[in-house]
Amino acid sequence: MSDLKKTPLFDVYEASGAKVVDFHGWALPVQFSSIKEEHVAVREAVGMFDVSHMGEIKVTGPEAEAFLNYALTNDVTKLTDDKAQYTVLANEQGGTIDDLVLYKVGENEYLLVVNAGNVDKDFEVLSAIEGFDAKVENVSAEFGQLAIQGPRARSVVQLAVEESIGDMKMFNFKRNIQVAGYGVILSQSGYTGEDGFEIYCRAEDTVGLWNHFIEAGVTPCGLGARDTLRLEGGLPLHGQDLTEEISPLEAKIGFAVKLKKDSDFVGKQALIEQKENGVPRTRAGFEILERGIARTGYEVLDSKGNVIGEVTSGTQSPSSKRSIGFALVDTDAYELDKEFYIKIRKNEVRARFVSTPFHKYN
Template structure:
């Protein structure tokens, strides 16, 4: 029941705007406002916004904060500046991905970790279990709201409303304590759609005012349905499907987020071996050649009826109408144009391995 689900500060606004609300990782969130296809195309061609206030926020601070992050995260946190965020992962000892996240350096010894909503408590407990002297870890998720404004027309909507010049900001660059619509926020040039855009981190109590101001500018509200089809066209992984504690960064083709030369970190030994010896299975983009949709967990076969893996994420592209998917399959079958077959209900449908991302802006 909706009454038992967690709600973001924008929950009442969804209902006013006629959104269809669903249970997502224990949160009541909008799957769509108009239609998934309309919202998807709006973000590809114009500008849309998403409530992502369900995402988790964890502060890591203290004298040894950097040293600690270097041990619990896969990327090299020492490369971050006060204006550049970093995509990274938390791995277990076997190299499996506990979560993928973005880290913001807020000060000399203070970092903001933005984690997936369904993993917030798991991540927090894992981080606390490896806590060191000189480090304080705090779950501040309830203090933040987050709105993602995405699409090629984002800048023309946001730039006049921000006190600083944001026109030259590059991916993962951010401004802290910047003013927008009279509210102090963190403004990050980032997103989960494959389009140009910004993510606004604000005080929870300011979320509604910022959302309403964006609505007044003509920014279209979008739901989780379009967010998922957009990220899949961009071949961005979803934790729990394309990434998991059983899938490593190298298997997911996200090895850029692992820096083996930075010193010791959790999972390094296994990841070092995978980097030098290669992986037996790997994520690949596939496209069905006949009608059907490749859903998560559908089995993938070679042309001799041998099972070679499974679909991790799949959809019908709202842009092209093609059935696209990410699949974790035997590495021998990941070359472009390799013929594979996907078991869709009782039918085995031919498919081919294609380049990712499926869509590039």
Template sequence: MSELKKTPLNNYYQEVGAKLVDFGGWEMPVQFTSIIEEHKAVREDVGIFDVSHMGEVRVTGNEAVDFLNYALTNDVSKLKVNRAQYTTIANEKGGVIDDLLIYKLDENEFFLVPNAGNKDTDYEWLTGIEGFDVEITDESDDYAVIAIQGPNSREMVQKHTDEDISEMKMFNAKQDIDLAGHTVLLSQSGYTGEDGFEIYMKPDSLEPLWKVFKEDGAAECGLGARDTLRLEAGLPLHGQDLSPEITPIEARIGFAVNAKKEKFIGGEVLKDQKENGAPRRLSAFEMTGKGIPRTDYEVYDNDGNKVGYVTSGTKSPSTGKAIGFALVDTDFYEEGKEFIVKVRKREIPAKFVKNFK
């Protein structure tokens, strides 16, 4: 078994007694205090996350736009410099190899941020595509990343830079700015459903910047709160709600697929699903009986017919309700409809909801 990768904060985690787990081959904190406390801090104030396990891949060259438009599902040609876009890498069957952000740094220069466990797979997939004049570089070891999230995060970040970030909107980015004496790429983005930023920096800037925000009062947060926050916000997680067997259309992220593009990998299937519908759909639900849904629990209609399975589930710290995503037959879905989730040997009633608020 290979040794787990570590972010530059690993020694610090040992010192403060953070609870560490294996996540995508990385030793990462699942919590510092408690998941509920950290979740609440992000919803009400500000929290910080070490997301240095995410990958960074740079694509440059005269045919970078054409290459990325073929390799990815969204339309890269619509991106302006210092803007980011949510997109996916799909296989020939339309399944999601990964979901990621792509930044346009210059006319022929792009910066991709794949998920931690998929970085090597994504890099191999991209470098295996032939016929384009591009250079693809894995720069993951050159970056560390902090996500600072919550209603007071903007005010906290602004204290440490002369750049005006008051008007930064979702997926806006600023390159090479000074933040508390460190040169960073600042992106208005995140995975919590709150206002916030993701900060890309050199690895040796991670610990000093982390401590700057901690001293400001930001709560240190782990993967546990990140998961409850993203699920409450209705955001899918690759490996659960997204996979090579689940298409972006089925996962209800069709906005990441531009069906007007002429040709792209998986395009034939995805164009058809956009036009004619997909056989399954990812659907938000809440339990109406007592029980917490977990990944792979089976979903049945009230007549005992299996109609799908749970992809993600938890107890919402914000509402106290047990919530989740289920991938179900499209014909079965209807907002407010009741059904059954099998929790071990028990059959627990649940119903579809529009969102988790």
């Protein structure tokens, strides 16, 4: 683990006996107790994730808004102070370089939160865009990030702040708010399909905040539960369900693509053509009807044995005990409730297309 990057909480992992793995060059906990226990804690109570490996890129300057509106697929002009926006950094072919969350943290000042494995690439792509009076900075090292998730997340976080957070809605955030005595950005967001908050703090404050919530009875959770939770919640993972070869329209996150916004943006023409002609492939949820768990890369076959796509994500759902997943399949082969086959090792296992999310929270 000596050559891997570490978050401010690495020593906490070791002291707690967490199982640590290599995740995109980071030493991160896959589990503290068990994936199932941590998953259930988030679904039924409250859990906490260290997501300090996520990247932060700051964009400032008189033309920061125009720059981002050109670089990203969503409409940045619709973003008001203290609101966040899910969006996509696309290439000219309409593929997904990254999916990210954009925060407007001040006048002409924005914070992009990007996937850990894409920080350097995203920074390079953004820095190469010319013609705008805007400054792009990789400020990832300055931040720690915790995600408090689950039906009890709001009440637990409320106890740590003086002002009310009861009216905060998805993608609302508060700047310069004190949480357990630390100045942070508090965002109503997450990656689990549950109510929850993400806390952006100074890197040196991460351990103190973590310890506060552990003492408050919050269950520490690792990457394993984060993956099963996001999959149940119908949320795509970049590098599997989203790639530079998969467009946001194919991945069914078209709500983050505003083709009618006034400005041009990278990938716009390719995405317009996809919209007009219909996407050739689509991300589809499925459940397996026999024994077996589908894994990334497994072939998807129609009733005649023709390859119609491949699995991009798969797991056994701790909530339903069903084997579920996402597949990228030929659009003309997809139909809700239609049965098909997944090739698991040497066996062709029956499955069917189902609607997502697999889990819905109230």
